[in-house]
Amino acid sequence: MELDKSCPFLREYGNEQSLLSRPDGSSTFVQGDTSILAGVYGPAEVKVSKEIYDRATVEVLIQPKVGLPSVRERAREQCVRETCEAALLLTLHPRSSLTLILQVIHDDGSLLSCCLNAACMALIDAGLPMSYLFCGVTCAIGKEGQIITDPTTRQEKESRALLTFAIDSVEHNVLMSTTTGSFSIKELQQCIAISQKASEQIFQFYRDSVKRRYSKIK
Amino acid sequence: MRDTPLSNCEKHFLLKAIQEKKRLDGRQTYDYRNIKITFGTDYGCCIVELGKTRVLSQVSCELVSPKDSRPTEGIMFFNVELSPMASPAFEPNRQSELLVTLNRQLERCLRNSKCIDTESLCVISGEKVWQIRVDVHVLNHDGNLLDAASIAAISALSHFRRPDVSAQGQDVTVYSPEERDPIPLSIYHMPICVGFAFFLQGSYLLVDPCEREERVMDGLLVIAMNKHREICSIQSSGGIMLLKDQVLRCSKIASVKVSEITELINKALGNDKKVRKEGGKFGFAESMPKVRITTLKRDEAPVEMTDVDETADDILNGTETATEPVSSPVLCATGTAQVGEGLLNSWGLEEEEEDEPPMTEDRKTGSTFCGFLQIYKGYSVGAFWLCVIVAFSVEIFVINIYDLKCVCTLADDVTVISDSEEEEVVILN
Numbered sequence: 001m002e003l004d005k006s007c008p009f010l011r012e013y014g015n016e017q018s019l020l021s022r023p024d025g026s027s028t029f030v031q032g033d034t035s036i037l038a039g040v041y042g043p044a045e046v047k048v049s050k051e052i053y054d055r056a057t058v059e060v061l062i063q064p065k066v067g068l069p070s071v072r073e074r075a076r077e078q079c080v081r082e083t084c085e086a087a088l089l090l091t092l093h094p095r096s097s098l099t100l101i102l103q104v105i106h107d108d109g110s111l112l113s114c115c116l117n118a119a120c121m122a123l124i125d126a127g128l129p130m131s132y133l134f135c136g137v138t139c140a141i142g143k144e145g146q147i148i149t150d151p152t153t154r155q156e157k158e159s160r161a162l163l164t165f166a167i168d169s170v171e172h173n174v175l176m177s178t179t180t181g182s183f184s185i186k187e188l189q190q191c192i193a194i195s196q197k198a199s200e201q202i203f204q205f206y207r208d209s210v211k212r213r214y215s216k217i218k
Numbered sequence: 219m220r221d222t223p224l225s226n227c228e229k230h231f232l233l234k235a236i237q238e239k240k241r242l243d244g245r246q247t248y249d250y251r252n253i254k255i256t257f258g259t260d261y262g263c264c265i266v267e268l269g270k271t272r273v274l275s276q277v278s279c280e281l282v283s284p285k286d287s288r289p290t291e292g293i294m295f296f297n298v299e300l301s302p303m304a305s306p307a308f309e310p311n312r313q314s315e316l317l318v319t320l321n322r323q324l325e326r327c328l329r330n331s332k333c334i335d336t337e338s339l340c341v342i343s344g345e346k347v348w349q350i351r352v353d354v355h356v357l358n359h360d361g362n363l364l365d366a367a368s369i370a371a372i373s374a375l376s377h378f379r380r381p382d383v384s385a386q387g388q389d390v391t392v393y394s395p396e397e398r399d400p401i402p403l404s405i406y407h408m409p410i411c412v413g414f415a416f417f418l419q420g421s422y423l424l425v426d427p428c429e430r431e432e433r434v435m436d437g438l439l440v441i442a443m444n445k446h447r448e449i450c451s452i453q454s455s456g457g458i459m460l461l462k463d464q465v466l467r468c469s470k471i472a473s474v475k476v477s478e479i480t481e482l483i484n485k486a487l488g489n490d491k492k493v494r495k496e497g498g499k500f501g502f503a504e505s506m507p508k509v510r511i512t513t514l515k516r517d518e519a520p521v522e523m524t525d526v527d528e529t530a531d532d533i534l535n536g537t538e539t540a541t542e543p544v545s546s547p548v549l550c551a552t553g554t555a556q557v558g559e560g561l562l563n564s565w566g567l568e569e570e571e572e573d574e575p576p577m578t579e580d581r582k583t584g585s586t587f588c589g590f591l592q593i594y595k596g597y598s599v600g601a602f603w604l605c606v607i608v609a610f611s612v613e614i615f616v617i618n619i620y621d622l623k624c625v626c627t628l629a630d631d632v633t634v635i636s637d638s639e640e641e642e643v644v645i646l647n
Contacts, residue, residue: 009520016512021270037357039357063299065274065353101302105265106501205514216511
């Protein structure tokens, strides 16, 4: 079946859960060639300096493949952390820490949305209570105004704007958005609408993944 | 986070089992766990799984100036990182002893053994050489990190291709992979570390200890060797005293293991090369096992775009129209400008009321402003702005500040004034 490449489409997805033995939850998420490995530890002991009296402390660490983490990773960490804090039921674990570590295995575009997807699957694998699931979708606006979802590195370089949204699974609201480049208000709303449509497919993928995983349990 | 401590009963159980020649996972004394090597999409990326221990390594290169003591040799840089994912005991940015040991061992094994031909990495002698950087990330710690790290590092180095360069005199041209095929590194031999754990004062020995076994061991002997039976480095830690024949026996075992592992690496490299040549799919996405219950894959799928435009237009029409954005900076008081929407900044107003008494000399504006600047040249920038505010305070004071239109008409011409020799300050009059 020939795919119509002129309309937005999502690349091949792959996901593996529970692949690491030490973390409480782990998952790897693959979007085309972009691959992220996520590990979650929690709820665990927290340093007194970082503890919050009524909620859990969420820490996110993104490790690049080459070199030490820089400001770019810190910015991404903040995006992922804000999304996780919105989705997780933190008040169930006061004075504890939930640590999420993301390792970049390969970056071929849409890195932040792949991080968000891997993070959500790792949190599911760890069994941490959440009020809703979340997923990440990246849209790129090309020079002629065409919208591409899930762009590769080459498509990202040729675009004039790059928008990443975190969408929740219950009402498809936007949890987090981060954008670079210039775009009009109409394009922004179109991208949000497209991301919401794309997120439905991702959530269906999550459901299929979990269903398959627990299919053998009576 | 801290790791759960090892309980006494676990320790006794492990030691008792070792005395009876039994291991937790059913292996024999000299057995290695299953080794799995996968390569990524780009050259020089490799993941090694030694049982449950998982290690990722990436090789990258850069043109730099060589070391003064060795102007014709390239530089090798190794960096082992213990990811906090690997164990709850690993914290980010903490130089633990284990990390230092791993880094040093890997450096000794790979750099001091001269397994890579560094002379071939020279581009212009004394000026430009290749620096090969190997980053090893430990993803899951289930024992024997050094073995896994050395296998990952040498596999990644063998897999890596550096860009082709040509040097004409002092100019260096680096060709992209599309222009000219990248060149592999010239590797003389593949040194691989083999770890031997000793228990109960050196009476019992195990090859490839897992994490539990590492916790109860007395000492560790690491022998780095290549398949030509040359020992590249030996290190004994833990303060155990070994007999000569024990060390010789270990080296014999190591040579057998190393030849097996080298064969495995070469097979993996050969498979990857074949797949790339045939144009098939390669990379981590492909090597993900498909038949497991914990994995799922999905093909490319289009996103439904049917009522995207309508939804977007509905939202836009439904929202209130935003206020006209003011595109150019607006001068609301001297020294403070405002860009965009929001409440009007009344910062300038308060300041001039406070500071009016002390500086009331010159009430004239414009041309005398330069005079002011000469006088206050030595002062800090804060004081400078105070002077500016005060100098114009009389002029604007009588006009209603909150009437933006009046203020905008003041912005007729722009005076360019220099505060100091280096800076240029632009004031909107």
